[in-house]
Amino acid sequence: MERSKMLNKHWDSIFADKKDHQLGWYEKDINQTLKFIDTTINFSVSNHTVFLPGVGTSLLVDELIMRGANLILNDISEEALNKLKIRINKISNDKNKIHWLHHNIAQRLPINIPLCDVWIDRAVLHFLLTEDDINGYFQNLHSFVKSKGYVLLAEFSVYGASKCAGLELHRYSLEEMTERMGIDFKLLNYENYTFINPSGNSRPYIYTLFQRQ
Numbered sequence: 001m002e003r004s005k006m007l008n009k010h011w012d013s014i015f016a017d018k019k020d021h022q023l024g025w026y027e028k029d030i031n032q033t034l035k036f037i038d039t040t041i042n043f044s045v046s047n048h049t050v051f052l053p054g055v056g057t058s059l060l061v062d063e064l065i066m067r068g069a070n071l072i073l074n075d076i077s078e079e080a081l082n083k084l085k086i087r088i089n090k091i092s093n094d095k096n097k098i099h100w101l102h103h104n105i106a107q108r109l110p111i112n113i114p115l116c117d118v119w120i121d122r123a124v125l126h127f128l129l130t131e132d133d134i135n136g137y138f139q140n141l142h143s144f145v146k147s148k149g150y151v152l153l154a155e156f157s158v159y160g161a162s163k164c165a166g167l168e169l170h171r172y173s174l175e176e177m178t179e180r181m182g183i184d185f186k187l188l189n190y191e192n193y194t195f196i197n198p199s200g201n202s203r204p205y206i207y208t209l210f211q212r213q
C-alpha cells in the first residue's frame, strides 16, 4: 500500500479506537500555545485566517472559533476530522469561516486554499521522516503563509521521545528549525517546554514562533 494511504489508515484507527482524553498528545489546557500567539496576534483587530496542518481533535479549534478566526482545518485522518466536525458543529455552523481539508501535508496543497495569517503546528511536522516529505511540508508553509504572517511550530525536541503513536519521529533543535524555515522568516520567540501527557510521562517539546519578513 502507498505510504500516504498507510498513514491515513494508521491515524484513522487511532482516532476510531480512542477517546480524545486517551490520546497521548491530548491537551486539556491549551495555554502553552495561546501564550505564544497572544504575544503577537490580536484576533479582535482583524479577521485572521489560521491554518492547522494536522488539527486532530485539538481544543485549540474551539478557542480560535471563539476569537472569530477563519480556520483551515487539515488532517491526514478523515476519522479525526469527522470527530472534530461533530464537536465543532455544536458551537459554529458558519460554513464561511471553516475550510475542512483531508490532505497529507507533505504533499502540495490544493491551490484553492486561502493564504493564511497564522500557521499553527503542534506535533505534526515531527512525523515526517524523509527529506522529500519534510521539504514538501516547508514548501507548503512557504507558499501559504502571507507576508508578515506568523508560524508556530511545536515539535518533539532533541530531548524528546523517539516515537509517538507507534511511529518514528524526526526531533528538532532550534538550529535545525531556524535553518529549515529559511531567511524569509524571523525567529521571534522559542521555548523548551515539557508536556506531561495523560499517562503522566514527560514529553519535551521545542516551541518556535516565526514571522515572515
Ligand SMILES: C[S@@+](CC[C@H](N)C(=O)[O-])C[C@H]1O[C@@H](n2cnc3c(N)ncnc32)[C@H](O)[C@@H]1O
Residues within 6 Å of the ligand: 007, 011, 025, 026, 027, 053, 054, 055, 056, 057, 058, 059, 074, 075, 076, 077, 080, 103, 104, 105, 106, 121, 122, 123, 124, 127
Ligand atoms: C500527535 S497528533 C496532534 C494533533 C493536534 N495538532 C494536537 O495538538 O492535538 C498528530 C496529528 O497530525 C495528523 N497527521 C499526521 N501526519 C500527517 C500528515 N502527513 N499530514 C496531515 N496530518 C497529519 C494526525 O492524524 C494527527 O491528527
